[in-house]
Structures are given as C-alpha cells and as structure tokens.
Amino acid sequence: MWAQIINAILGIWLMASSAILGYASAKTIPDNEHIVGPIIATFAIISWWEATRVLRLYNVPLAVWLLLAPWVLGYDHSLATANSMIVGALVLGLSFVKGKIEDSYGGGWASLLKSDSVHAKEAQKRGKR
Known part of the structure; x- marks a missing residue:
C-alpha cells in the first residue's frame, strides 16, 4: 500500500507542479498535468x-x-520535461508493487469452475460442523 500512497502524492504533485515550478503560463503542459x-x-x-x-x-x-x-506535445520547458519524466518513471515503477495480501476474496468467476475453489473449501468446512 505504501507504493500507492506515494503514487497518490505524485498525482497531487503533478497537479500543483506547474504553479510551483513556474511554467503555469505554458498552454498544453499544465492542461496535461491537470x-x-x-x-x-x-x-x-x-x-x-x-x-x-488491481486498479494500480x-x-x-x-x-x-x-x-x-x-515529445508528443512538444514541451518547450526543460523543467517541465524533467518533471514529467521523473513522475512518469516513479509512477510506472510503483504501479507494479503489489502490496501484502492478507485475505482471499474467492478468486472471481473462474473459481466457480474449479473443484478445489475457495467456495468449495468453505462449503466443506461448514458441512463438517
């Protein structure tokens, strides 16, 4: 979860960075970041x-x-280019951090077709009581 907290902060930084770094007067750069x-x-x-x-x-x-x-939008400000590249690289890397899974939620629709699914195991446990 720590990686997604950092990604949320990076998203908020991206919204504010054009004003903080001084390229808010550019036309397409702040629009893209906003x-x-x-x-x-x-x-x-x-x-x-x-x-x-999984939405990460x-x-x-x-x-x-x-x-x-x-390059696609033709940024004319080197600080904006660096900001976009750094934030993009960080978000990309942090998006692949899965985080700790503590509970199982059943496995989705595919689990209904398996004989040893979580649902079947739970049903067996309840039947033995």
Missing part, C-alpha cells in the same frame, strides 16, 4: 484496498504517457 494528475491519484487511492488493488495497473498507461508527453 488531467493526468487527478486520474493517477484516483487510481492510486482506489487501489489502497485489497479487493481493488491502470496507472501504467498514464505513466507511459507522461514519459512520452514531452
């Missing part, structure tokens, strides 16, 4: 819980976009 930042923070916060942890991977395409955006 769109991508809240989405990164949202997916990171949703993935704090075990049942929704939704930040991967956003991180790749941050790595490509300086």
Whole structure:
C-alpha cells in the first residue's frame, strides 16, 4: 500500500507542479498535468484496498504517457520535461508493487469452475460442523 500512497502524492504533485515550478503560463503542459494528475491519484487511492488493488495497473498507461508527453506535445520547458519524466518513471515503477495480501476474496468467476475453489473449501468446512 505504501507504493500507492506515494503514487497518490505524485498525482497531487503533478497537479500543483506547474504553479510551483513556474511554467503555469505554458498552454498544453499544465492542461496535461491537470488531467493526468487527478486520474493517477484516483487510481492510486482506489487501489489502497485489497479487493481493488488491481486498479494500480491502470496507472501504467498514464505513466507511459507522461514519459512520452514531452515529445508528443512538444514541451518547450526543460523543467517541465524533467518533471514529467521523473513522475512518469516513479509512477510506472510503483504501479507494479503489489502490496501484502492478507485475505482471499474467492478468486472471481473462474473459481466457480474449479473443484478445489475457495467456495468449495468453505462449503466443506461448514458441512463438517
């Protein structure tokens, strides 16, 4: 979960960075960061819980976009390029950190087709009581 907390902070940083680093007057750079930042923070916060942890991977395409955006959008500010590259690399790396799983939630629809699924084991336990 620590990795997703950092990703949420990075998403919030991305929203504020254009004003803090002094390139808020640029046209496309702050717009891009104001769109991508809240989405990164949202997916990171949703993935704090075990049942929704897989949503951390939704930040991967956003991180790749941050790595490509300086060239696709033609950033003319070197500090903005560095910020986009650093945040993109950090978000990309931290999105692959799974976190500790403490509970099992049944395995999804595929578990219904298995004979040794969590549901079948629970049913056997309850039947023996």
